[in-house]
Amino acid sequence: MSYSVVIPAWNAARTIAETLRSVAAQSVVPAEIIVVDDGSSDETEATVLQSGIPVRYVRQDNAGPGSATTRGFALATAPLIATVDADDLWLPQKVERQLRRLDQAPQLAAVFTLWRTFRHGQPDDGTGTAGPGWSRTTMLVRREVALAVGPVIDPPGNRGDMVDWLGRAREDGHQLGMIDEVLALRRILPGSMSYGRDPARDRGYLEVARMAMLRRKLKNAGQG
Amino acid sequence: MGYSTIYAVANSDIVYETFDGDAVVLDLASGRYFGFSDSGSCVWEALIAQVPPASLVGRPCGDGLLSAADLDAFIARLTEYGLLLPATDAVSTALSPDLAQRLAAAREALKIDMHDELADLVMVDPIHDVDEPAGWPAVKQ
Numbered sequence: 402m403s404y405s406v407v408i409p410a411w412n413a414a415r416t417i418a419e420t421l422r423s424v425a426a427q428s429v430v431p432a433e434i435i436v437v438d439d440g441s442s443d444e445t446e447a448t449v450l451q452s453g454i455p456v457r458y459v460r461q462d463n464a465g466p467g468s469a470t471t472r473g474f475a476l477a478t479a480p481l482i483a484t485v486d487a488d489d490l491w492l493p494q495k496v497e498r499q500l501r502r503l504d505q506a507p508q509l510a511a512v513f514t515l516w517r518t519f520r521h522g523q524p525d526d527g528t529g530t531a532g533p534g535w536s537r538t539t540m541l542v543r544r545e546v547a548l549a550v551g552p553v554i555d556p557p558g559n560r561g562d563m564v565d566w567l568g569r570a571r572e573d574g575h576q577l578g579m580i581d582e583v584l585a586l587r588r589i590l591p592g593s594m595s596y597g598r599d600p601a602r603d604r605g606y607l608e609v610a611r612m613a614m615l616r617r618k619l620k621n622a623g624q625g
Numbered sequence: 626m627g628y629s630t631i632y633a634v635a636n637s638d639i640v641y642e643t644f645d646g647d648a649v650v651l652d653l654a655s656g657r658y659f660g661f662s663d664s665g666s667c668v669w670e671a672l673i674a675q676v677p678p679a680s681l682v683g684r685p686c687g688d689g690l691l692s693a694a695d696l697d698a699f700i701a702r703l704t705e706y707g708l709l710l711p712a713t714d715a716v717s718t719a720l721s722p723d724l725a726q727r728l729a730a731a732r733e734a735l736k737i738d739m740h741d742e743l744a745d746l747v748m749v750d751p752i753h754d755v756d757e758p759a760g761w762p763a764v765k766q
Binding site for chain 1: 640641642644647649651653658660740742743745746747749
């Protein structure tokens, strides 16, 4: 089954070419690669267009990674959609393994993989922390499910958009599968301000929690 | 419980916010989040503002008065969940008139609910850097 790739990007000139190369190097090549540039002010566009990789490049005003992902979902034409953050990398067999899993388990709405961290500017030496990649970077989702779950909402501070979306997918009864193999790499940029706790940005997670409670309250009221 | 004890948020992994009078607390270390009844939200806000429990006992709360037993049980839950700890060298504050008014207007018993269905997602969610020079998504750890 064919798949579209959706890459939301904002000021990702430093990393997106490497991400694109990892996508193009998949053992099962995608039907299309869609980059949704969320109003970058750096050289993201030029980097994408000069990468030599066929890409559908779309630009929008800055609205957040969730909004850009939603735009990509709407543009995707293949029956499956794989998403990846513009700084992360896929290992070459990633999508092939996921396609096989979806074929074997048609009840799954989406399938994810383990991922492992690596340091920006250093080659992946296989020693990074590995774990379940419940994230945009490892997701391969059926297109009709992506559209049914609805927009990826950007909480304040752009933290927690996929927590909310995946939580909503589960609430709607969609089964999410995990392949127990590291098939993606998650980039760490040492020294960034986004590492660690930031009360202003952590508010996004609180908003996600609040929305989950409000949905539960509405559901319970509807059943009462 | 010592009613003169002053409490504080247990550690920096505990983040919280009040949305339209409803307090929401999240433990970023476990991914568990917590919601409260209306009176629970008021008492949570009072405790983290370093209002001593002693000054809450007997306060108007809905149709009755806030009892020591109910408050004791509520604080026990907060400490069991790792959200609050007794604070040393803390200076007590008085209950604000606004909070006192909200507590008096509360209609639900003191209650905290724990939710963990998002925990696995919160624990691994990439932390997106929104600083323009860095771009997003940039750093996750």
